[in-house]
Amino acid sequence: MLKWPFILSLMVITSCGGFKLWNTQSSSQKREIASLSMQQLLQEETQSFSAEIDEKLLSIHSYYVIAQSNLIQFDEAIPGTSLEELYLQGPYLRLVASRTQMDEIQDELKELWDYLHKKKDPKINILEERIREFSMLSPLATLAMENLAASLQLTLREVALPSKSEIRKEYEEQDRRKEFQIYEQNIEHLSHLMKLKIRSSTIQFAPHEGKTGNITGQEFPAKVWAITFDDGPDATVSPIVLKNLQEKKLKATFFQLGQKVEKDTKTAKLIRDAGMEIASHSYSHKLLTTVGTLTLEKEIKQATQNIEKKLDLDIKYFRLPYGIGITTPNVRQQIADTNLIHVVYNIDTLDWLAQSPDMIVKRAKAMMRKTPRDSGILLFHDTNLRTVQASIELMNHVSQEGRRVCTVGEIVTQMNEGVETVCPKF
Incomplete structure (x- = not known):
């Protein structure tokens, strides 16, 4: 019988596109690194801070476009594929991989938001402004910000759900960018690290x-x-x-x-x-x-x-x-x-x-x-x-x-x- 989801190997892609070994750091070390990263970000000048936020929002959007593209592929594979194979194939694995990466970045931004709010730091206004402006780039950009905005209790514009042709068009436009291709490679690599096993019930x-x-x-x-x-x-x-x-x-x-x-x-x-x-x-x-x-x-x-x-x-x-x-x-x-x-x-x-x-x-x-x-x-x-x-x-x-x-x-x-x-x- 089918047992899923996954076995992941020792490596995972970070939200910024690099690689790190799993389970090689203690929790205290990870907390120290996270704190240092936060301090460095907060010490940035306004322009640099905005640029760092934009990079994170771009990452969420890129993974979201990849996810929507793979959702189309997943649905198209259903009629001719067994249930067991559906969960083993690339589209589903890339969907899960995309979600893990989006969630990681959104959690970082939520942590940053809470910190700025607690400290009454004016940079919270920059963070809100960047999220709102980024969400206006396209309907998919708005939808990509949906979960993040909800967690921060921000209200964004309402947009119609994009059609398959609109999703494919935005994917093709994004795919021309070298930076986007790096996100694709990240997801492809992470999805290859995912495996399923069939076991007896x-x-x-x-x-x-x-x-x-x-x-x-x-x-x-x-x-x-x-x-x-x-x-x-x-x-x-x-x-x-x-x-x-x-x-x-x-x-x-x-x-x-x-x-x-x-x-x-x-x-x-x-x-x-x-x-x-x-x-x-x-x-x-x-x-x-x-x-x-x-x-x-x-x-x-x-x-x-x-x-x-x-x-x-x-x-x-x-x-x-x-x-x-x-x-x-x-x-x-x-x-x-x-x-x-x-x-x-x-x-x-x-x-x-x-x-x-x-x-x-x-x-x-x-x-x-x-x-x-x-x-x-x-x-x-x-x-x-x-x-x-x-x-x-x-x-x-x-x-x-x-x-x-x-x-x-x-x-x-x-x-x-x-x-x-x-x-x-x-």
């Missing part, structure tokens, strides 16, 4: 660093589905998703970030009180194959304990950020030592990238048809409004034609108990 799941401690959804009985939402809670989107689930009389599993639960415990409790399952998705969504021992413990063990304390419940399941680290021994060991079972997915809706809800629904349905038993785990993100519309359609879809929907925990418990009908309809 098992019925008895338990916290373990091996195959019994990892679930993909491919193991589920026929017609049994779990709906999952990552990266929340979100004060705007999560309650709407929750309301839709309640109206459809469905339960879902929410893989939440410890950092967000701390900031928005109210929304997290709303989800808990509605009878949904809460699981852990790390503390701050770092790429866990690149962090030191102390940070790894914080992202998995401490994050889980904090969520449990905030919400007064027991967490049993964990999902790695980006799905990366399934075969990394120290990462899997930390998950197991925290008494958690790792949960991946076999249907990635790719809803994190700006697109129409119809595209998300069409893609998910096409991929669901490729599963061996019409069963598995759907991955959404309750952090954007397009997911609300798309998930409604797919909630309807998984409730038809004899399909049954339960939380991950309900399905796993019943499979472990060997019940005759897992996730029965009542």
Whole structure:
């Protein structure tokens, strides 16, 4: 059965295009380097500071254009490709690689924003100005700034979603630039470092660093589905998703970030009180194959304990950020030592990238048809409004034609108990 996502080798591309060895620095060293980088940036004169910000925004935009181009290729490959092969091929790997790079740069800028805001440094106005001006370059530039602007609570102009021809045109224009070709090479290299492995399925799941401690959804009985939402809670989107689930009389599993639960415990409790399952998705969504021992413990063990304390419940399941680290021994060991079972997915809706809800629904349905038993785990993100519309359609879809929907925990418990009908309809 299929186990994904990835094994990554010892090297990863940095947001500026260079390379660094993974797990070769202690967390304290990394913190020192990050602090030094911050100090150097803050010491720059206004013109140099603006130029540095522009370079980071250009990086986000370049990776975003690459991601949108690969989303087109991914969708075009669905009809003639098995589900297993889809996750092994270049377009999907490049999509995930692009997201890791965008997230890394956005996190740096968010950290910078928070620092400037705390210090009441006037350079925060330059940062806001550069983001707003950069977002005006093209519709794709606006969409590329979408997540960053949301995290900084900035409102950008509204733009129509670009067509395939518009995305291809901008990609071709960007591809003429030598700098853009470097970003392409970065993503191509990182995607080549990603590998998937096929392993045998098992019925008895338990916290373990091996195959019994990892679930993909491919193991589920026929017609049994779990709906999952990552990266929340979100004060705007999560309650709407929750309301839709309640109206459809469905339960879902929410893989939440410890950092967000701390900031928005109210929304997290709303989800808990509605009878949904809460699981852990790390503390701050770092790429866990690149962090030191102390940070790894914080992202998995401490994050889980904090969520449990905030919400007064027991967490049993964990999902790695980006799905990366399934075969990394120290990462899997930390998950197991925290008494958690790792949960991946076999249907990635790719809803994190700006697109129409119809595209998300069409893609998910096409991929669901490729599963061996019409069963598995759907991955959404309750952090954007397009997911609300798309998930409604797919909630309807998984409730038809004899399909049954339960939380991950309900399905796993019943499979472990060997019940005759897992996730029965009542």
